[in-house]
Amino acid sequence: MIFFGRQVVTGAVWAAVDSWGRQIAMLGVFVVLVRHLGPEAFGIAALAMVVPNILAAPVNEGST
Numbered sequence: 001m002i003f004f005g006r007q008v009v010t011g012a013v014w015a016a017v018d019s020w021g022r023q024i025a026m027l028g029v030f031v032v033l034v035r036h037l038g039p040e041a042f043g044i045a046a047l048a049m050v051v052p053n054i055l056a057a058p059v060n061e062g063s064t
Contacts, residue, residue, distance in 0.1 A: 029049070030046075
């Protein structure tokens with residue numbers, strides 16, 4: 001039973017690392033785009049970044 005608990009904790013840690021890693025990467029992309037694009041182009045790019053996140057939400061959260 002202790003081994004199973006260790007697997008659960010390890011899985012939770014890796015899931016957290018994955019989630020935070022994605023958020024940090026998106027922040028990096030956001031910062032680069034802000035520095036290089038004008039306001040209109042950045043607005044379009046920001047909308048384009050939101051669409052995949054919305055479409056991926058049911059997959060990531062599980063749809064049962």
